Amino acid sequence: MPTSRNFLPPWQIRSVAAVVGDRVATFELGIACQAFGLDRRDDGLPAYDFAVCGRRPGPVLSTSGFAIEVTAGLDRVAAADLVVVPAWPDLDAPVDAEIADALRAAHARGAALLSVCSGAFPLAAAGLLDGRRATTHWQFADRLARRFPQVRVERDVLYVVDGPVLTSAGAAAGIDACLHVVRLAHGSATANALARRMVVAAHREGGQAQYVEMPLPEAPTAAGLADVLDWAVRRLDRPLAVAEMARRARMSPRSFARHFGAATGTTPHRWLLEQRLQRAEALLESTDLTVDLVADRCGFGSPDTLRHHFARRRGTTPSAHRRAFAG
Numbered sequence: 001m002p003t004s005r006n007f008l009p010p011w012q013i014r015s016v017a018a019v020v021g022d023r024v025a026t027f028e029l030g031i032a033c034q035a036f037g038l039d040r041r042d043d044g045l046p047a048y049d050f051a052v053c054g055r056r057p058g059p060v061l062s063t064s065g066f067a068i069e070v071t072a073g074l075d076r077v078a079a080a081d082l083v084v085v086p087a088w089p090d091l092d093a094p095v096d097a098e099i100a101d102a103l104r105a106a107h108a109r110g111a112a113l114l115s116v117c118s119g120a121f122p123l124a125a126a127g128l129l130d131g132r133r134a135t136t137h138w139q140f141a142d143r144l145a146r147r148f149p150q151v152r153v154e155r156d157v158l159y160v161v162d163g164p165v166l167t168s169a170g171a172a173a174g175i176d177a178c179l180h181v182v183r184l185a186h187g188s189a190t191a192n193a194l195a196r197r198m199v200v201a202a203h204r205e206g207g208q209a210q211y212v213e214m215p216l217p218e219a220p221t222a223a224g225l226a227d228v229l230d231w232a233v234r235r236l237d238r239p240l241a242v243a244e245m246a247r248r249a250r251m252s253p254r255s256f257a258r259h260f261g262a263a264t265g266t267t268p269h270r271w272l273l274e275q276r277l278q279r280a281e282a283l284l285e286s287t288d289l290t291v292d293l294v295a296d297r298c299g300f301g302s303p304d305t306l307r308h309h310f311a312r313r314r315g316t317t318p319s320a321h322r323r324a325f326a327g
Contacts, residue, residue, distance in 0.1 A: 012081045012112075012185070013046075013048065013081050013082055013112075013181070013185040013186075014048065014049060014081050015048065015049040015050075015076075015079055015080045015081050015082070016032070016036040016037075016048045016049070016050045016051075016080055016081070016082045016083075016084060017050075017051050017052075017053045017072070017076045017077045017079075017080035017082075017083050017084070018032045018033070018036075018037075018050070018051070018052045018053065018083075018084045018085075018086060019053050019054070019074075019077060019083060019084070019085050019099060019102070019103070019122075020052060020053070020054050020060055020068075020070060020086065021054070021055075021060075021088060021089075021090065021095070021096060021099060021122070022060065022061075022090065022096075023060065023061050023062065023063060023089045023090060024060050024061075024062050024063070024068055024086065024089070025062070025063050025086055025087035025088075025089055025117070025118075026062045026063060026064045026068070027087075027171060028086035028087035028116040028117050028119070028171065028174055029052070029068070029086040029087075031086070031116060031172075031174040031175055031178060032084040032086060032116065032174070032178065033050070033052075034175075034178075034198060035175070035178035035179070035181075035182065035194070035198075036048045036050050036082070036084070036178070037050040040194070040197065043193065043197060044193065045190060045193060045194055045197070046182075046185075046186055046190065051071065051072040051076045051080075052068070052070050052071065052072065053070065053072045053073060053074055053076045053077055054070040054072075054073070054074070055073070055074060055096055055098050055099065056070075056073060057070055057071055057072060057073055058070060063089050074098060074099065074102040077102040077103070077105075077106055078102070078105060078106070078109075080106065080111055081111055081112065082111065082112045082113075082114060082181065083103065083106045083111050083112070083113050083114070084114045084115075084116065084119075085103070085113070085114070085115045085116070085119035085120075085122055085123060086115075086116045086117070086119050086174075087116055087117035087118045087119055087137075087171075088118045088119050088121050088122050089118075091118055091121050091140065091143065094125070095121075095122045095125040095126065099122065099126075100122065100125060100126040103122065103123065103126045103128060104126050104127070104128065107128050107164065107165075110164070111164070112164045112165075112166070112181070113128065113164060113165045113166070114165075114166045114167075114168070114177060114178070114181060115136075115165075115166070115167045115168065116168050116171075116173075116174030116177065117136060117137045117140075117168065117169065117170045117171055117173070117174060118136055118137060118140050119136075119167075120134050120135070120136040120144060120167045121136070121140075121144065121147075123165065123167070124144060124147070124148040124151050125148075128165060129148065129150075129151040129165065129167070130148075130150040130151065131150060131152070132151065132152065132162040132163065132165055133152045133153075133154050133160050133162045134151050134152065134153060134154065134160055134162065134165070134167040135153065135154045135155070135157050135158075135159065135160045135167050135168065135169050136153070136167065136169060136170075137169055137170030137171070138155060138156070138169065138170065139170070141153050141155045157169065158173040158176050158177070159173055159176055159177040159180065161180070166180070166181065175198070175200055176201075179191050179194065179195055179200075182194055186325075187285050187325035188278070188281045188282060188285060188325065189282070189285060189286065225249065225259065225260065225263050225264075228245055228248045228249045229271075231248060232245055232272065232275070233275055235299075236272075236275060236276050236279050236297075236298055236299045237296070237297045237298065237299050238299060239299065239301075240272060240299065242256070242257070242268040242269060242272075245268055256268070273309060273313070274313075276298045276299050276300060276309075277298075277309060277310070277313060277314065279297070279298045280294050280295070280298045280300070280306060280310070280318065281321060281325075283297060283298070284318055284321050284322040284325070284326065285321075285322065285325045285326055286326075291303045291306065291307075291318045291319065294306065294318065303318075306318055
């Protein structure tokens with residue numbers, strides 16, 4: 001199966017269908033509803049034609065003990081640009097043939113597919129993850145690999161993009177995955193605005209394989225670090241050494257690295273690189289600055305360095321990013 005094309009071309013996300021089976025995981029379904037099911041046009045955010053779909057309209061029991069009214073049948077899947085499969089509670093039960101057929105048909109006509117947590121299992125059962133990289137909750141990763149040996153299961157990641165299929169890890173990783181879809185569809189500014197409305201970190205992307213390796217909280221809680229990071233963000237256009245950040249925090253470099261890792265889940269160097277890439281994305285999307293000037297204003301030193309890191313961590317080039325998201 002192809003793995004080279006983008007997950008979702010920017011102009012295609014208009015209609016979103018969330019597919020549930022005989023039981024539904026409320027939190028994971030709620031993530032899709034929050035990201036795609038609310039009309040936030042008054043805040044300048046996009047609105048989607050959103051529906052929760054099942055084999056038949058009617059009540060579906062949730063894993064929390066109450067029922068959810070499913071208002072649409074699988075015919076809505078046939079028209080959706082994005083099909084979301086929330087966590088699938090009954091992992092060992094066969095996936096209903098009608099649901100599997102609907103997922104395969106959506107993929108065949110070019111729809112994008114997104115799973116949250118164990119929602120990877122019905123995608124795998126439908127054969128849509130064969131030959132692809134994919135992830136799921138760490139508790140289920142081994143089971144997914146055993147049951148579906150054709151799937152290249154990635155562990156210890158938040159989400160994985162492989163062609164038109166995005167799979168995410170347990171529970172809250174679905175938020176990261178949904179924000180990534182919004183970013184691909186509408187650009188970083190829109191994803192950041194939605195993240196602020198949802199009160200979550202806006203951007204926790206990983207490397208060239210387009211999956212997150214570790215979380216990057218926006219507001220570290222360790223005493224003394226928040227001011228240092230704010231100071232660093234204001235100086236991204238200048239050379240900035242980790243030793244200088246440590247001095248600012250009044251710590252030795254070793255102590256600073258230890259406290260930094262505990263607070264953010266990453267290293268100071270990687271955090272700086274990610275901040276510079278985010279600044280570059282914003283400038284590429286919102287200004288007409290040349291790539292050379294963008295590199296200079298983000299502290300990369302040269303456009304070749306910017307292109308190198310864009311290729312490694314974003315899987316694209318600065319110019320291609322601008323063509324996709326400018327305006």
